Amino acid sequence: MALPVKQQLTYWGVASVVFLLVLWFLAPVLAPFLVGGAIAYFMDPVADRLQRFGASRVVATTVISLSALLIAVLLMLAVIPSLAAQLTALIDATPRIFQRLQAVLTEQFPELLDENSVIRKAILSIGDNLRQWGTEAAKTVFTSALGVLNAVLFLVVVPVVAFYLLLDWDNMVARIDALLPRDHAPTVRLLAGRIDGVLAAFVRGQISVCIVLGVYYSVALMLAGLEFGLVVGAIAGAITFIPYIGALVGGALAIGLALFQFWGDPISIGIVAAIFALGQFLEGNVITPRLVGNSVGLHPVWLLFALSAFGSVLGFVGMLVAVPVAAAIGVIARWGIEQYQDSLLYRGTNTPDDTSPP
Numbered sequence: 397m398a399l400p401v402k403q404q405l406t407y408w409g410v411a412s413v414v415f416l417l418v419l420w421f422l423a424p425v426l427a428p429f430l431v432g433g434a435i436a437y438f439m440d441p442v443a444d445r446l447q448r449f450g451a452s453r454v455v456a457t458t459v460i461s462l463s464a465l466l467i468a469v470l471l472m473l474a475v476i477p478s479l480a481a482q483l484t485a486l487i488d489a490t491p492r493i494f495q496r497l498q499a500v501l502t503e504q505f506p507e508l509l510d511e512n513s514v515i516r517k518a519i520l521s522i523g524d525n526l527r528q529w530g531t532e533a534a535k536t537v538f539t540s541a542l543g544v545l546n547a548v549l550f551l552v553v554v555p556v557v558a559f560y561l562l563l564d565w566d567n568m569v570a571r572i573d574a575l576l577p578r579d580h581a582p583t584v585r586l587l588a589g590r591i592d593g594v595l596a597a598f599v600r601g602q603i604s605v606c607i608v609l610g611v612y613y614s615v616a617l618m619l620a621g622l623e624f625g626l627v628v629g630a631i632a633g634a635i636t637f638i639p640y641i642g643a644l645v646g647g648a649l650a651i652g653l654a655l656f657q658f659w660g661d662p663i664s665i666g667i668v669a670a671i672f673a674l675g676q677f678l679e680g681n682v683i684t685p686r687l688v689g690n691s692v693g694l695h696p697v698w699l700l701f702a703l704s705a706f707g708s709v710l711g712f713v714g715m716l717v718a719v720p721v722a723a724a725i726g727v728i729a730r731w732g733i734e735q736y737q738d739s740l741l742y743r744g745t746n747t748p749d750d751t752s753p754p
Contacts, residue, residue, distance in 0.1 A: 423713040432557025457563045594723040601687040609633045616671045
């Protein structure tokens with residue numbers, strides 16, 4: 397005999413509160429474990445495919461781990477030093493960019509930039525403030541003993557957690573399934589399958605989109621001669637997963653730097669703008685529909701709200717859990733609507749003839 401609905405809701409409510417409290421208190425140390433778990437989740441289909449080809453789970457996990465290690469080493473040797481150098485140069489060049497902006501505005505709108513103008517004072521201070529902020533941030537990250545220790549621990553813990561979770565992923569899923577309440581197991585499996593489908597379509601697909609666009613923007617902008625093309629491409633690709641914001645920030649950064657570097661050369665500026673416009677066209681019409689799908693059940697507004705809400709409450713950990721939680725809430729909400737539309741509360745007890753309009 398099943399427990400009364402009220403009692404079941406009490407148990408599920410208490411479990412949810414405990415989960416949120418644990419997430420709240422352990423947020424500072426959860427980041428590497430969540431990242432490792434996310435990597436294992438992303439790589440599980442690859443391991444399953446290798447197993448279907450005859451490899452054992454240990455062999456499949458080892459092959460994936462060694463491949464990831466090789467890619468990481470290649471990135472550290474070939475890409476990351478150049479990326480760090482360009483990022484440092486961009487931070488140092490920020491004051492010059494704003495000085496150039498001041499000169500252009502002074503030339504075009506002299507009446508707005510007299511010596512006592514608020515706009516003039518703001519532009520003069522923005523560049524220095526940004527440079528100071530960038531320098532302080534770099535010092536905090538690279539010279540702070542705690543920051544270095546946390547970075548080392550992160551780089552060590554994430555691969556270890558990902559390896560062992562990937563190795564035991566199917567067993568963990570089976571154990572969790574065995575612990576489900578028997579009366580609700582079919583429903584939980586149904587919802588879990590739908591959530592997995594949304595995450596597989598969105599997260600795995602969106603990461604692929606970010607990588608493809610990041611490589612495209614970096615290579616194309618560097619070939620176009622943009623001084624900080626690698627950094628701009630990396631930033632534009634990385635924030636593509638944020639609806640609308642990614643396109644606006646990436647485009648503004650690319651075109652703004654092009655205006656600074658190629659001022660008086662409209663052809664070069666047009667090439668940079670065309671590169672970004674082509675990237676947006678390919679993203680919306682080719683790359684995202686093929687890799688993500690036209691409908692994955694995560695509305696852009698809902699995703700933005702989840703990222704903002706969880707990020708403001710839990711910081712980086714909140715950003716990590718925002719998409720899975722948003723997907724879960726969306727799936728459960730749609731399932732609840734389905735149940736409501738199949739219930740007597742929605743359909744009523746009238747016959748079809750009685751419900752027809754007069």
